[in-house]
Amino acid sequence: MPYVPMTPGSADLATLEAARLDDYLARTERFWEAVLSRGMRLEVPESKVVETFKTSLVNDLLARDKIGDLYIQTVNKFQYHRFYYRDAADITRMYDLTGYADIARQVLDFFGERQQPDGNFVSQPGQLDGWGEALYAYGLHYRITGDRDFAERVYPSVKKAFGWLQKVRASDPLHLIPATTIGDNEDVPGHLTGHNFLGLAGLKNAILLAKALGNSSDVAAFTREFEDYRTTLLTILRKATATTGGYIPPALDGQTGGQDWGNLLALTPEPILDPEDPMIAATLKHTQA
Numbered sequence: 001m002p003y004v005p006m007t008p009g010s011a012d013l014a015t016l017e018a019a020r021l022d023d024y025l026a027r028t029e030r031f032w033e034a035v036l037s038r039g040m041r042l043e044v045p046e047s048k049v050v051e052t053f054k055t056s057l058v059n060d061l062l063a064r065d066k067i068g069d070l071y072i073q074t075v076n077k078f079q080y081h082r083f084y085y086r087d088a089a090d091i092t093r094m095y096d097l098t099g100y101a102d103i104a105r106q107v108l109d110f111f112g113e114r115q116q117p118d119g120n121f122v123s124q125p126g127q128l129d130g131w132g133e134a135l136y137a138y139g140l141h142y143r144i145t146g147d148r149d150f151a152e153r154v155y156p157s158v159k160k161a162f163g164w165l166q167k168v169r170a171s172d173p174l175h176l177i178p179a180t181t182i183g184d185n186e187d188v189p190g191h192l193t194g195h196n197f198l199g200l201a202g203l204k205n206a207i208l209l210a211k212a213l214g215n216s217s218d219v220a221a222f223t224r225e226f227e228d229y230r231t232t233l234l235t236i237l238r239k240a241t242a243t244t245g246g247y248i249p250p251a252l253d254g255q256t257g258g259q260d261w262g263n264l265l266a267l268t269p270e271p272i273l274d275p276e277d278p279m280i281a282a283t284l285k286h287t288q289a
Contacts, residue, residue, distance in 0.1 A: 057098065083114070101141075108141055115157055121161065132195070132203075134161070138151075138158065143208065169225075233272075241279050248282075
């Protein structure tokens with residue numbers, strides 16, 4: 001069915017008018033069976049688990065919009081029918097891990113379309129998690145596929161993104177990804193903890209790509225920045241958690257409140273803290289209570 005009215009007398013309208021339910025139902029079934037048969041197969045005794053896995057994959061695939069030659073991974077076809085770096089990064093990880101690397105590559109090819117002239121990756125104004133999510137997704141795709149062509153294609157964007165991080169950290173009073181007010185997710189203004197966990201995750205993957213492509217000078221520069229950034233964040237975290245019993249707060253400016261969100265990303269998608277760090281245990285205890 002079309003999204004918009006079709007032109008009277010057009011070939012597309014004639015095709016639609018001639019369509020028959022049984023024929024198109026059979027075509028649809030064959031199409032999705034072919035998609036599901038070429039990826040990871042899950043076999044467990046509970047059929048509900050297997051069907052949920054298949055349905056989740058299909059729902060993510062249905063949420064892709066093809067505009068020209070670009071495949072845009074939205075979240076769904078309803079209220080979140082739009083592109084977000086964080087969701088798209090998680091979904092491309094799923095494609096890579098379940099045997100659909102070609103689809104992951106199609107989705108990742110759109111990521112550069114939302115890179116700003118200053119090098120930042122922004123899907124929605126004020127949401128500064130996109131920088132880390134984009135670079136993490138680039139690095140993970142290379143780690144899983146070994147696709148050197150992909151690495152070479154995205155590397156100029158990685159270099160441009162690194163310039164943005166260096167510039168904003170140098171001018172920020174805490175030397176972190178800048179403070180922001182987005183009225184969503186953490187729902188608290190300030191330097192958001194999750195934006196910086198993701199920033200370090202992205203920088204780790206920038207280092208990985210630089211190593212893969214043999215850019216030794218970039219490896220050195222990226223590594224220096226990573227070590228300084230991580231040391232800076234850890235110092236601020238220790239100070240912030242000294243008054244919370246070890247709990248990692250959503251924001252790092254000393255304010256209270258906010259929703260637990262990105263502050264739970266210390267170990268995933270990339271391990272930034274040691275899993276045995278007391279801050280991890282204290283944060284789990286606090287949020288689970």
